Amino acid sequence: MTAPLLSITNVCKKFGAVVALEKVSLHVGTGEFFALLGPSGCGKTTLMRCIAGFESPDSGTMALNGLDLSGVPPYRRPVNMMFQSYALFPHLNVFENIAFGLRRKGETKDAIEARVSELLAMTQLSNFGHRRIDELSGGQKQRVALARALAPRPKMLLLDEPLGALDRKLREETQFQLKEIQRLTQTSFVIVTHDQDEALALADRIAVMRAGRVEQVAGPIEIYDKPATRFVAGFVGETNFIEGRLERNGGAAALVAEFGRIPCEPGNLPDGARATLSVRPERIGVAREGEGIAGYVENFVFRGETTLLRVRVAGNVVLRAAAGYGERHAIGDAVTLSFPPDAGTLLAEEPGDEGRNERAAQ
Numbered sequence: 001m002t003a004p005l006l007s008i009t010n011v012c013k014k015f016g017a018v019v020a021l022e023k024v025s026l027h028v029g030t031g032e033f034f035a036l037l038g039p040s041g042c043g044k045t046t047l048m049r050c051i052a053g054f055e056s057p058d059s060g061t062m063a064l065n066g067l068d069l070s071g072v073p074p075y076r077r078p079v080n081m082m083f084q085s086y087a088l089f090p091h092l093n094v095f096e097n098i099a100f101g102l103r104r105k106g107e108t109k110d111a112i113e114a115r116v117s118e119l120l121a122m123t124q125l126s127n128f129g130h131r132r133i134d135e136l137s138g139g140q141k142q143r144v145a146l147a148r149a150l151a152p153r154p155k156m157l158l159l160d161e162p163l164g165a166l167d168r169k170l171r172e173e174t175q176f177q178l179k180e181i182q183r184l185t186q187t188s189f190v191i192v193t194h195d196q197d198e199a200l201a202l203a204d205r206i207a208v209m210r211a212g213r214v215e216q217v218a219g220p221i222e223i224y225d226k227p228a229t230r231f232v233a234g235f236v237g238e239t240n241f242i243e244g245r246l247e248r249n250g251g252a253a254a255l256v257a258e259f260g261r262i263p264c265e266p267g268n269l270p271d272g273a274r275a276t277l278s279v280r281p282e283r284i285g286v287a288r289e290g291e292g293i294a295g296y297v298e299n300f301v302f303r304g305e306t307t308l309l310r311v312r313v314a315g316n317v318v319l320r321a322a323a324g325y326g327e328r329h330a331i332g333d334a335v336t337l338s339f340p341p342d343a344g345t346l347l348a349e350e351p352g353d354e355g356r357n358e359r360a361a362q
């Protein structure tokens with residue numbers, strides 16, 4: 001783990017009766033690529049505005065490099081923010097947009113020239129210095145905004161939905177560029193997104209937020225494979241929720257569901273506990289016969305790499321399972337589903353209880 005650059009502890013923020021942030025605690029390391037992920041209205045932008053200094057928390061503390069940020073105005077923080085709308089200056093050309101923060105800092109003409117050239121090259125805009133902003137494509141504007149925000153060498157760059165205005169194809173390309181630029185500059189990036197794929201693709205660590213709270217902070221693989229709550233499991237990626245009762249048969253634990261026994265890792269839940277198992281479709285084995293849970297293919301969707309099957313395993317239970325490339329199934333086919341013991345994550349919550357837990361970030 002990298003040294004913590006930003007530490008946020010128990011930050012709360014209300015707007016009238018609306019609780020935008022509730023006891024948010026997390027830290028961001030030096031040179032880390034950190035993502036705030038969550039549905040609309042969960043408090044992502046509010047948290048970012050608190051970090052930048054445009055809002056101040058009602059309670060809790062924030063420290064950068066060990067220095068308390070309360071009362072420090074935005075322009076005195078070694079933090080820069082790139083807004084979703086880019087907020088480029090239309091009357092200045094690309095070069096002058098990027099140079100803006102450097103001129104305000106009073107840097108010399110030569111230093112500005114060198115820094116802007118470096119950033120133009122890094123963002124693949126070397127031939128665009130003299131272009132007007134309204135002569136650029138959406139992707140080019142995005143890169144100018146990024147270069148402008150990086151120019152004064154902030155320790156931390158806050159990016160609120162930086163790729164939100166780009167179409168899907170360009171978004172994917174730009175993700176690679178963004179990651180590369182972050183790696184080259186070794187600046188801490190905190191990115192806001194409500195796109196789970198984007199968070200998984202970009203971030204070293206992700207904070208999943210819900211209704212003003214942080215539900216889990218972890219690396220992409222852990223968030224995906226070991227979601228801490230039912231909300232995280234359902235929000236990030238596709239999953240099946242299987243309800244049942246835990247049977248801790250010595251070594252071989254299983255969740256006893258109405259349609260059969262699913263091998264699982266019991267964690268620290270007691271024998272007999274009601275629990276929910278979250279299992280990703282690609283972790284379920286699909287075979288035509290053999291041991292496992294019997295069902296039949298109700299329908300399927302071809303997805304290129306995999307085919308997503310909807311398999312009815314009981315009168316009222318349908319599971320989604322991904323069949324591998326080249327495996328063909330037809331509607332009505334009988335299949336058997338198998339579950340390696342580590343396929344799922346056992347969650348203590350009951351349905352209807354989702355999110356009502358205090359397991360916030362460390």
Ligand SMILES: Nc1ncnc2c1ncn2[C@@H]1O[C@H](COP(=O)(O)OP(=O)(O)OP(=O)(O)O)[C@@H](O)[C@H]1O
Binds near residue numbers: 018041043
């Ligand atoms: N200045 C404000 N005055 C009143 N309420 C606000 C203000 N700013 C945010 N809120 C409320 O606080 C909550 C969190 O808002 P925030 O903008 O942080 O959400 P978000 O996670 O960024 O959502 P989105 O993904 O839609 O941008 C929302 O209920 C919002 O309506």
Ligand SMILES: [Mg+2]
Binds near residue numbers: 044045046
């Ligand atoms: Mg927002």
